């Protein structure tokens with residue numbers, strides 16, 4: 001009797017980014033924000049308060065304003081940059097990884113859903129799944145939320161797959177090298193007297209909640225990256241910045257680490273500081289007039305890079321008297337970044 005052919009042992013790769021509305025219309029933005037801002041890892045309030053407060057008050061007020069910004073960002077042919085860069089990365093990674101891998105792409109909020117992407121991998125009968133949330137620095141509100149969602153889905157499958165997560169790549173040499181290459185290309189075009197590494201902020205409380213045995217106290221604890229603060233978002237942001245500065249040949253006084261995108265609320269809870277908008281307004285008075293801005297919490301251009309860093313911060317800086325502000329474009333689906341992702345996957 002012939003033995004059955006041995007099953008192909010392909011590996012599934014699930015790339016996940018945050019999410020984006022289906023269109024920049026107010027109803028679609030409202031639907032997206034309703035899903036995003038009722039996630040208990042993003043807004044860590046009891047569900048009984050979170051749902052009525054956000055779905056009933058904050059999102060209806062915010063959606064029309066956000067929709068206007070999404071309209072500025074939207075590409076007439078390709079739609080949301082976060083989505084089309086994700087699909088491009090998926091396509092290029094497929095080519096680089098070859099036939100032993102099946103690469104799927106999903107968004108934590110809205111479409112394409114993580115459910116659908118996981119089903120694609122299940123239908124391909126992959127042997128195991130490597131999940132790569134596309135956030136370099138672990139935060140419960142981003143990476144943690146993706147992990148929870150994936151586990152929530154597969155817990156209901158009859159055959160639960162082998163799954164591993166790449167939870168942080170803040171100090172990954174391929175990630176650092178790719179961003180440094182993007183920065184060097186800008187530095188070759190213009191003289192800069194200062195560099196800003198501006199990261200998406202999170203409430204300070206989120207850092208303290210993840211503090212390992214009380215190690216992280218939002219102080220000098222984050223000045224080195226070690227086994228005690230491996231998943232501290234603030235420590236990872238500093239680690240990424242130090243490594244990028246080293247690659248770019250910057251002295252400590254030639255760069256500043258800042259945090260952007262805080263969700264302003266009447267609760268006035270402090271977010272990670274210093275705030276980018278406040279820091280850059282002071283630059284011209286200090287003689288800093290030519291600034292190169294990196295946004296290394298994102299690996300694809302999106303609202304937070306193109307509009308907030310590339311346009312809003314530029315305007316603030318120029319209003320304060322600054323001369324030249326330049327955003328370093330994100331990694332998107334640049335060949336060296338695709339290779340860096342492939343290497344992280346192969347190593348896993």
Ligand SMILES: C=CC1=C(C)c2cc3[nH]c(cc4nc(cc5[nH]c(cc1n2)c(C)c5CCC(=O)O)C(CCC(=O)O)=C4C)c(C)c3C=C
Pocket residue numbers: 018019020021041042043062066080082135139141142200201202203261263297298301302303304
């Ligand atoms: C880098 C990872 C991210 C973390 C950590 C994060 C935390 C976080 N975000 C909000 C609120 C908003 N973020 C918004 C946009 C947005 N956020 C991320 C990533 C992280 N967020 C991305 C990639 C994007 C852009 C999406 C796009 O389509 O381009 C928005 C929506 C835009 C707006 O209305 O301003 C909100 C709101 C909170 C509260 C939070 C942590 C607690």
Ligand SMILES: [Fe+2]
Pocket residue numbers: 200261
């Ligand atoms: Fe965000």
Ligand SMILES: [Fe+2]
Pocket residue numbers: 215216217218221222229232234235
């Ligand atoms: Fe820390």
